[in-house]
Amino acid sequence: MRIRLTSIFVDDQRAALDFYTDVLGFRLRHDVPLGDDSWLTVVSPEEPDGPELLLEPAGHPAVKPYRDALVEDGIPLVQFAVDDVEAEYARLTARGVTFTQPPTDVGPVIVAVLDDTCGNLVQILSEKPGQPGEG
Amino acid sequence: MADVFRALDDETRRLILDELVARNGQTLFEICGVLVSRHGVSSTRQAISQHLAVLEEAGLVVTERRGRSKFHYFDGGPLTAITRRWPATGRDPS
Numbered sequence: 001m002r003i004r005l006t007s008i009f010v011d012d013q014r015a016a017l018d019f020y021t022d023v024l025g026f027r028l029r030h031d032v033p034l035g036d037d038s039w040l041t042v043v044s045p046e047e048p049d050g051p052e053l054l055l056e057p058a059g060h061p062a063v064k065p066y067r068d069a070l071v072e073d074g075i076p077l078v079q080f081a082v083d084d085v086e087a088e089y090a091r092l093t094a095r096g097v098t099f100t101q102p103p104t105d106v107g108p109v110i111v112a113v114l115d116d117t118c119g120n121l122v123q124i125l126s127e128k129p130g131q132p133g134e135g
Numbered sequence: 136m137a138d139v140f141r142a143l144d145d146e147t148r149r150l151i152l153d154e155l156v157a158r159n160g161q162t163l164f165e166i167c168g169v170l171v172s173r174h175g176v177s178s179t180r181q182a183i184s185q186h187l188a189v190l191e192e193a194g195l196v197v198t199e200r201r202g203r204s205k206f207h208y209f210d211g212g213p214l215t216a217i218t219r220r221w222p223a224t225g226r227d228p229s
Contacts, residue, residue, distance in 0.1 A: 068203065071203045071204055072203065072204060072205050073162060073163040073164055073180070073184075073204075073205070074161075074162020074163055074164035074165055074204050074205075075162075075163075075164045076164070098202065100162055100164075100165075100201075100202075100204045100206075101161070101162060101164070101165045104165065104168065104169065105172075106168050106169065106171075106172035106173075107172040111168070113162075113164065113165070115202060115203075121204070
């Protein structure tokens with residue numbers, strides 16, 4: 001069993017594609033029309049054959065209360081690894097991205113939480129130098 | 136004033152205030168993260184949320200909504216009632 005694809009709900013697939021590619025730096029992998037929506041996935045340019053992130057329409061009525069409650073408490077719905085959280089924080093705030101949590105030292109990793117403008121909070125994290133990797 | 140004493144009579148709540156003084160304006164998620172990583176407090180989010188409610192009732196924490204998230208701030212205002220009643224001065228040498 002492998003993790004091949006994971007998904008998040010987004011308010012607007014086209015706006016989400018712009019944010020996840022143009023701002024965050026992911027790359028479009030699949031864009032297959034499916035009725036009014038698309039099977040829309042992105043991958044990391046560092047791992048073009050790695051796991052895909054599915055940007056799924058947020059139309060189901062359960063999505064809004066679920067996301068509203070998590071976002072209110074600052075809880076991220078997806079997490080991405082980066083080399084340097086501080087550098088990403090500087091790069092993304094310069095692009096106008098809003099962070100609900102600036103780079104924070106939580107022991108083995110530095111984390112920060114940003115708003116993806118599509119209804120979700122995203123946590124980025126980097127391992128601190130000298131910490132054992134996850135293998 | 137009774138609310139303030141009750142709110143302060145708990146180590147986890149005092150640690151929450153410490154962390155808000157260090158960086159004012161944190162979400163519940165951030166508060167839980169720093170409590171567990173810096174102080175080994177591994178209470179559930181629900182428990183921390185209840186601690187925050189006690190602090191908020193006492194006026195020591197105020198919340199503010201920015202965008203769709205809720206941020207918590209320390210407010211030392213209620214503490215001035217304590218030093219007004221019992222001034223924070225040492226004993227005069229006689």
